[in-house]
Structures are given as C-alpha cells and as structure tokens.
Amino acid sequence: MSGFTISRRTMLSGSAMLLASTAIPTPGWAQTPKKGGRLVLAADSEPRNLNPAIVASNGVFFISSKIVETLAEASYDGKDGLAPRLALSWEGAADGLSVTFKLRDGVKWHDGKPFTSADVAFSALQIWKPLQNLGRTVFKDLASVDTPDDLTAVFKFAKPTPFQLIRNALPALSSVVPKHIYEVGKIEDNPANNAPIGTGPFKFAEYKAGQYYRLTKNTDYWGKDEPYLDEIIYQVLPDRTSAASALEAGEIQLAAFSAVPLADLDRISKVPGLKVITKGYEGLTYQLVVEINHRRKELADVKVRQAIAHAIDKDFVVKTVFLGYAATATGPVPKNDPQFYTADVPTYAFDVAKANALLDEAGYKKGPDGKRFTLKLLPAPYFNETKQFGDYLRQALAAIGIDAELVNN
Template identity: 90%
Template sequence: MSGLPISRRGLLAGSALLLASTALPAIGRAQTPKKGGRLIVAADSEPRNLNPAIVASNGVFFISSKVVETLAEASFDGKDGLQPRLALSWEGSADGRSVTFKLRDGVKWHDGKPFTSADVAFSALQVWKPLQNLGRTVFKDLEAVDTPDKLTAVFKFAKPTPFQLIRNALPALSSVVPKHVYEVGKIEDNPANNAPVGTGPFKFAEYKAGQYYRLARNDAYWDKDEPYLDEIVYQVLPDRTSAAAALEAEEIQLAAFSAVPLADLDRISKVPGLKVITKGYEGLTYQLVVEINHRRKELADLKVRQAIAHAIDKDFVVKTIFLGYAATATGPVPKNDPQFYTADVPIYPFDVAKANELLDEAGYKRADDGKRFALKLLPAPYFNETKQFGDYLRQALAVIGIDAQIVNNDSAAHMKAVYTDHAFDL
C-alpha cells in the first residue's frame, strides 16, 4: 500500500452518517485543528469516473472536490450563497447574453503548469456543454468563451440565459479541468478521469479497488494556509452495519451521507469524543418524493393523485422512519432555499376518508376483494429510509384499496426503468 501504515482492519471497518429532510448530520471526532496528520473518511461507493466536470454527482464530489476545483463554491455565509474559488468574481450582462469571470492569479495545476482562462474555455465548451450529465442542459446555448487575457473568461450565449441560472450552477457544474491534459484524444477515455489532475488542496495519490482512495497534500496550493492535513484516505465501506463500531473503535474519524443508520445516532452521539453535526449540509437537502407516472390511465386522473396524497401520513413517516431527523415538506423546493421557497401551496392532510371518497368519485370502486386497481411501485435503491418508506407506502395505499406491488432494482436498473423506459407507476 505504498508504505501507508494502515491496517487491513482499519481499511475494512465501518462508517457513519445520517440523512434528513432539511439537514444531513455527520458524525466525527471533534479535535482542535492542527497541521499535519491523516483523516480517514467513510465512503459508501466507488465512482467509476472521478471527473466531476463530466459526472456531477455527490459520490464524485465527495472525493474529487478536494482535487478538482470549481469557479465558485456554495457558501451560506458568503455573498449570494457563493464563495470564490478559481474565479474571483462573476458578472452577467444586462441582455443575458454573456457572463464575465475574473480568475484567480498564481494558481497551478498539480503537474506544475499554470491555470489560465484557456482551461476554463476548454472545460466549458469541450466538457460541460457536450459531455456533463447536467451541464448539457444548463450550457446548451453557450456558443463561445472569449479569453481576452489569461485571467478573464467571457461566456457568450446564443440566447438570453438567466444569470441566476449560471450563478446557481457554479458550485456543481463548473469543475475546471486542465486543457493540456485533455486536449489530445477522446475526453471520455482520458486516464485522468480516474486519477484527476486539478488545482485543489489535495493531489490524487492512489486507488485500491474495494479498499480506499488516497489524496496527498498539495504543497503548492494557492491558499498558502491550506490544507491542514497531510492526506485524506476514503475508506470504501458499502456495508453500513459496522459504522458505529468503526467510529467507536477510532478506525475512522469522519462519516457522512447516511453512512450510519438513524437508529444508531442517538446512542453514538453520547460516546465521548464523537459529535453529530448538521452545519455544512445547507445546500444538500435529501428529499423523499413520490413520483407519479401520468402515462398510467388511473394516475392521469387528478382525483386519484389527490387521494394518494391524502393517504400518506407524513407526520408518521417523520417520527417512525426518520426518527424525527426530518421535517414535512410542502413541495420539491426545500425550506432552506429562500430564493425559491414559498409555503403558499396546496396541502393534502392525512385523511383516509377523503382519499376513499376521491377514488369513488373517480369511478374506481372496490372489487369484492376490497381492491380498486394495482400499481407498480419502485422504491429508489438509495438509503435504508427510502426503502422503508416504500414498504410504508404499499401499506398506506392498501388501506384505500390500491394494490401497490413493489419492484426492487439496483441503481442502474432503477434509473433506466423510471427515467428511460417509464416502466413504473410510482
């Protein structure tokens, strides 16, 4: 393991975290910051592609955000919810056709080459727009990036594009990659996708399949005061059952993103030296949403959809499935997004009688066996709580005569069934 003094026991232990509807607590050992040392973090997945400029997702960001930097990052203490990283400022034109970025001087790539506006232009036009899973939509009208000097990049759009859209997309969709590493050959096949070269506080050091990712301190980082640590080890721990034990045994120091079952949180938070925190998750709200396929005749009926809403006891879900680590929502926009949130929306209180009445009005009477019709229910294969809610929803719908038949898939099959084939009802 390249001389790393990490025991196999230390590499195969547990993890820790949690999820909620308005904040996602993490667990770690609280210490006074000091220079040097290694941090061992629980990782519950192994991304196949570590290039966040192509794959903008939590699993990739979890590791690569320390290596590859964005133009700006989310900051709920900063101006407009953003904090400068590779860009020092960003300004949109009055006509919505351009955005000008002033870039940070003195930044170097991990291979020693200087970071310039040419890297930003290349990333935007050759990666974000044609290849990135989310950037293909946000940057679809981006037609050029002018680089009047090495520290200025001017994004030009074919159609007026809201500056707010681009600004809000920066933390997730503006990871900059080095042009000199990617300009030769097919970008999707570049080996740097699995061993990224960035400008961040840590350099990618090594990866052992099924075991760990290791990042090493970047001594030439542009922020001379950072980083504190010498290295970060992301220990691959897909099995969450041993998470609490690993933390208590001090085999890992930090766990986040639901690595620890909610049922363990109360007990583990009382262990001396361990602390559960929620700060830092303001921009990463986990939401449990029931998606309805309107292609299905019964579900195209508004009254049927309203009946389903009335059949769900959200307070019960919060208290029983999320053990209180959640809050009922009024829609897909979370309360902690003040730009877009409003509480002025229709609310469907838990009301079984109302649900039955609506289904009768819609013409779906109960048969002799008490059932009205059957639906195919596909719980998303993420987080234990999501799967538990699938079981709850099946029971809740049975009470109003809807036979919800659960179909469990792995992540890839779920995404294909729901978002490509539309082979689902709920």
C-alpha cells in the same frame, strides 16, 4: 416501466426531508488548526467516474471536490450564497446573453502547468454542455466562450439565459478540468476520469477497489497555508453499521452524509470525543421524493395524484422511518434556501377517507377484491430509509385500493 419512482430528484408537496448528520471528533474542534496528520472517513460508495465535470453527483463530489475545483462554491456565510474558487468574480450582462468571469491568478494544475481561461472554455464547451449529466440542460444555449486574456472567460449564449440560473449552477456544475490532459482522445475514456488531475488542495494518489481512496497534500496549492492535513483516506464502508462501529472504535474520524444508521445516532452522540452535527449540509438537504409517471392513464388524473398525497401519513414516516431526524416539507425547495422557499403552497393532510373519495370521483371504483388498479413501485437503491419508505408506501396505497408491486432495481 409504468408506475412511479422514489428518488431524490423532485418532490411532491408534503414529502419528508432529512438533513444529513455527520459524526466528527470534538477535541480540538474549535481550537487553532494544526498542520499535518491524516483524516480517515467513511465512503459508502465507489464512483466509477471521479470526474465531477462529467458526473455531477454527491458521491463524486464527496471525493473529487478536494481534487477538482469549481469556479465558485456554496457559502452559507456570504450574502449572495457563493464564495470564490477558481473565479474571483462573475457578472451577467443585462440582456442575458453573456456572463464574464475574472479568474484567479497563480493557480497551477497538479502536474505543474498553469491554469488559464482556456481550461475554463474547454471544460464548458467540450464537457459541461455536451456531456455533463446536469450541465446539458443549464448550458444548452452556451454558444461560445471568449478568452481575451488568460484570466478572463466570457460565456456567450445564443438565447437570453438568466444570470441567476448560471450563478446557482456554479457550485455543482462548473468543475474545471485541464485542457492539456483532455484535448486528445475521447473525453469519456480519459484515464484522468478515474485518477483526476485538478487544482485543489489535495492530489489523487491511490485507489484500492473495495478498500480505500487516498489523497495527498498539494504542496503547491494557491490557498495560503492550506491545506492543513497531509493526507485523506476514504475508507470504503458501504454498510452503515460497519461505519458506526469503525467510528466508535476510532478507526475512522468522520462519517458524513448520514453514513451511520439513524438508530445509532443517539448512542453515538454520547460517546466521548464524538459529535453529531448538521451544519454545512444546507445545500445538500436529503429529500425523500415520490416521482409520478404521468404517462400512466391513472396517474395523469390530478385527483389520483391528490389521493396518493392524502394517503401518505408524513408524520408517521418522520417518526417511524426517520426516527424523528426529519421534517415534513412543502415542496422540492427546502426551508434553508430562503431565496426561493415559500410555505404558501397547497399541502395534503393525511386523510384516507378523502383519498378514497377522490379515487371514486376519478372513476376508479374498488373491484370485488378491493383493488382499483395496479402500479409498479421502484424504490431508489440507496439509503435504508428510502427502501423502508417503499415498503410503507406500498401499504399506504393498499389502504386506498391501489395494488403497488415493489420492483427492486
């Protein structure tokens, strides 16, 4: 379809960035953790596939990361940004043709069978490379996985592959599933995709459509004295106003990923026993994105794209759409990723006159009706702010003679 799409995948210079906020109970927050109890939290979606080895997305991770573990996870305290999970160490060869993982000993799957390097090899070759939505790109040159012993997995690549690429992919793209559960039958149709069997601190227990997901404590977890909780309930609350009400009423204790309306955050922050925080979301920064379809003749012209960038009043979007809970960004890499972030990139100030001049230079003069050409605008169907920005962008483009037709998907 012609036009451009608002989504979270890539970002033009100068688009808005929102750090997700979380409301959690304050009492006992800094105290010594106590054993037992149940945590009830809001879930704003119901993933059809709970296998993160196949579907690497926030909605799936939100539930399944407590059940299915990765080789390593993101860490904001360590110097290299990673913390061990199923792998204790990872080392890349100088020629870029192999990466060696040393695995954790004594880990068991939820059905009691031992976790070994064979599970890692199977997950990488049979799922991450051919089936995973993101792994198909990262692991496209993975040729084989050697398993010299139960606690060693050596990834061999057909072409030199940057070790940094593999390292950065581990927290999101290295969920390991049990070979003995998936090796028979079609992987995509395996019932374990909807009732995962993992090595994590919690076991999948129950799902009631439209109501909740229930996880129970893994009493045989490899983590010493973990987990503390006996149970986690993900209460399905797709409407953020309902999540805010449930939080204030004490029906839930956690509303993550900005599961409550931004307009309610200030009020909720003053409710005794509740706290609004952003720490811990460094690797999940919400980014409001404008994706442009370069196959459209008009949008293939750099002057047209620059004009669109100049037409967007980012400060207005931050104050009006995000109520100040956001900051303008310079590109797809957020400031809280200093390893890759740089502010030394071109930015485009809000300047309607400049935008109109660029479109004139590109040869798209306004017609008698004041219009230059028409585009289709597809706002992503999640987060109210994304939809509101779609309405704003349509008006901003109209101000420079571009007729943007909103298409609901």
